[in-house]
Amino acid sequence: MDRRTYLKTGTGLLAGGLVAGCTGGSGGDSTETATEGGDSMTESTTEAETTESVVPSTVTIGSDIPYRPFEYETTSGELTGFDVEIAEAVFKSQLGAEYEFQATSFDSIIPSLNSNNFRVIMSAMTINETRDQKVDFSDPYFTAYQTVIVRKGGSISSKSDLKGHPVGVQKGTTGANAAEELKSEFDGDLTLKKYDQINGAFQALINGQVDAVINDNTVNAGFANERDDVVFIEGEGVAAESDQEAPPYLTLTIENYGIAFREDDDTFRQRVNEALAAIKENGTYDEIYSKYFAG
Known part of the structure; x- marks a missing residue:
């Protein structure tokens, strides 16, 4: 897809x-009755008010x-x-x-x-x-995927390698949800560190405070593409399993914005x-x- x-x-x-807000209306023919003119004005006004409220x-x-x-x-x-x-x-x-x-x-x-x-x-x-x-x-x-980035040259190269490691996520996001699901898959053997903004998780990765970050693919890619020391974990994931046109890295979820x-x-x-x-x-x-x- x-x-x-x-x-x-x-x-x-x-x-x-x-706003394009004006609604025009005819003043009517001079032979219109007062009632007809009033109905025309009311209809025009109602239309304008409806547009304004919508x-x-x-x-x-x-x-x-x-x-x-x-x-x-x-x-x-x-x-x-x-x-x-x-x-x-x-x-x-x-x-x-x-x-x-x-x-x-x-x-x-x-x-x-x-x-x-x-x-x-x-x-x-x-x-x-x-x-x-x-x-x-x-x-x-927009369609996005939850993905995992890690420091290049480290010990983590697959999803299973994440077990036992600290992982950074942003609070309240589906990345945090995906990390919770992964923690459950690992029988609790995953440490989650949650940050107010994703930049906090990225900085923690560079500083060695976490060993991976789980987040939307395009946002992870924007960060990884600016550095030569951060890479995606590769491997097939849910996108490939669902016969979607999958990106060339591990996908934990498929999501629509x-x-x-x-x-x-x-x-x-x-x-x-x-x-x-x-x-x-x-x-x-x-x-x-x-x-x-x-x-």
Whole structure:
């Protein structure tokens, strides 16, 4: 299955374009009765109010930043990344709204959404049953895999070699869940060290405080590709077993990312799904994907 079949980042704010909000209406012929003119005005006003309530003038987006390549800041402080550009394509280009990202810890991001701190979550968030009980998701827009990176030249070269070693993960993520499952597979013989942000786990790996990091493949790849002392554990995993087009390294899970909404936001969610479908159809999605991911 090609990842491109799915429509797929904190300090710093990023704003998009203005809402396209005006709804025109005819003043009517001079022979219209007062009642007919009033009905026309009411219908026009109701339509405008409905549009306003469905698509806000500014869409606030909760996100755990940094999480390269999905959401991160450049050296000049500009927020960028795959999720950021998808947000621009969806909210600004398709829906005509401004948007801004709000930095939020990932392990508290769903409660923050449900407390009305922002309108949606875009944070490389995997759709799963546990989260789906608390939020509603858009159609999937990216496929990812949980993977394992280690220090090059060490004693770990396969999944079984991880047994008895300390492994770094980010709190509240599906990477942490995958590590818990691996710990169970090893009858508890795996030490998990959990960090507030993935960069903490990466630094622990370099410092020798953990011997591996379990995390999304594209984020692990972004880190490993910048260094010559970090590599993926190789081997076939669940992607190969499910007859998917598997990446050339061990995969512990197959996951789909979605935009998360509060459960009472169905109409706005539908508009976003339509926008995701549109950017896939018109080639915008593939352009953004190619910018951040090889292949």
